[in-house]
Amino acid sequence: MRRNKKTKIIIIGTGIGNDLKNLTLESYDKIMKAKNVYCRIDYEPIIQKLKEKGKKVISLTPFYEKFSSFNKTYENMARFLIKEAKGKGEILYLVPGHPFVCEYPTELIIKRAEQSEIEVQILPNLSFLDSLFVDIRFEPGLGMQFIAASEFFKKKIYESISPDLISVIACLSDKLQPGRKMTVYDKFIEFLSNKFSKEQKISIVYQDPYSWEQKVIRTKIGEIQKYKQVLTTYRATCVIFPRKRR
Numbered sequence: 001m002r003r004n005k006k007t008k009i010i011i012i013g014t015g016i017g018n019d020l021k022n023l024t025l026e027s028y029d030k031i032m033k034a035k036n037v038y039c040r041i042d043y044e045p046i047i048q049k050l051k052e053k054g055k056k057v058i059s060l061t062p063f064y065e066k067f068s069s070f071n072k073t074y075e076n077m078a079r080f081l082i083k084e085a086k087g088k089g090e091i092l093y094l095v096p097g098h099p100f101v102c103e104y105p106t107e108l109i110i111k112r113a114e115q116s117e118i119e120v121q122i123l124p125n126l127s128f129l130d131s132l133f134v135d136i137r138f139e140p141g142l143g144m145q146f147i148a149a150s151e152f153f154k155k156k157i158y159e160s161i162s163p164d165l166i167s168v169i170a171c172l173s174d175k176l177q178p179g180r181k182m183t184v185y186d187k188f189i190e191f192l193s194n195k196f197s198k199e200q201k202i203s204i205v206y207q208d209p210y211s212w213e214q215k216v217i218r219t220k221i222g223e224i225q226k227y228k229q230v231l232t233t234y235r236a237t238c239v240i241f242p243r244k245r246r
């Protein structure tokens with residue numbers, strides 16, 4: 001299959017935190033030299049810092065208002081970027097964290113780009129997962145299951161999560177999606193009460209929206225609903241360690 005080398009989408013993760021120095025030099029250089037730069041989320045501090053440096057960044061955030069479900073939003077973002085790449089040659093698409101960690105449009109873009117013979121380059125930076133290992137100091141190689149809570153709607157996945165491994169649960173949205181009776185957050189609460197005791201310890205790691213620092217709340221599953229606002233409106237991820245580790 002012949003690839004059109006001139007048409008290219010470069011997907012760059014902008015890492016975590018609010019400092020441009022957290023970007024790899026390669027990513028920073030690419031962004032500063034690029035003519036056509038788009039971003040999924042425009043309220044990211046990194047995007048604001050790039051704008052302060054005079055970089056024009058076109059935001060795809062209005063897509064969230066325009067479409068009724070996340071699926072439609074991401075499908076349309078991918079379609080739009082493919083169209084832009086075809087028209088402009090090379091474009092950059094910036095996403096928070098790492099481009100493959102809970103970034104559903106990335107896969108859609110890759111699939112659609114292959115169909116249109118468009119080249120895709122991925123430049124990663126740190127994900128919140130990298131930060132998590134440091135924030136609560138653990139070694140994922142000891143046995144970790146990482147999941148976006150929306151996956152709990154899949155029966156097989158729901159059933160296969162083991163309380164004997166470290167569970168890391170992200171993306172706790174409280175926005176009801178068309179065709180569903182429960183929000184992802186409510187499904188997460190149901191999951192916790194089915195799988196663990198009320199006394200089971202759980203940590204909430206979140207990014208403080210004012211200082212942009214990582215913070216940790218240590219609580220019990222029986223108390224977790226007190227933190228609904230943190231879990232659903234901040235960038236927050238839950239970690240549950242098994243009771244006994246061998």
Ligand SMILES: C[S@@+](CC[C@H](N)C(=O)[O-])C[C@H]1O[C@@H](n2cnc3c(N)ncnc32)[C@H](O)[C@@H]1O
Nearest residue numbers: 096097098101102127128170171207235236237
């Ligand atoms: C759509 S994902 C984007 C993740 C991003 N691609 C990354 O690699 O960091 C957003 C979810 O990731 C988690 N998350 C993102 N940043 C976080 C942070 N700083 N601390 C804790 N969890 C975070 C939250 O669960 C949030 O709902």
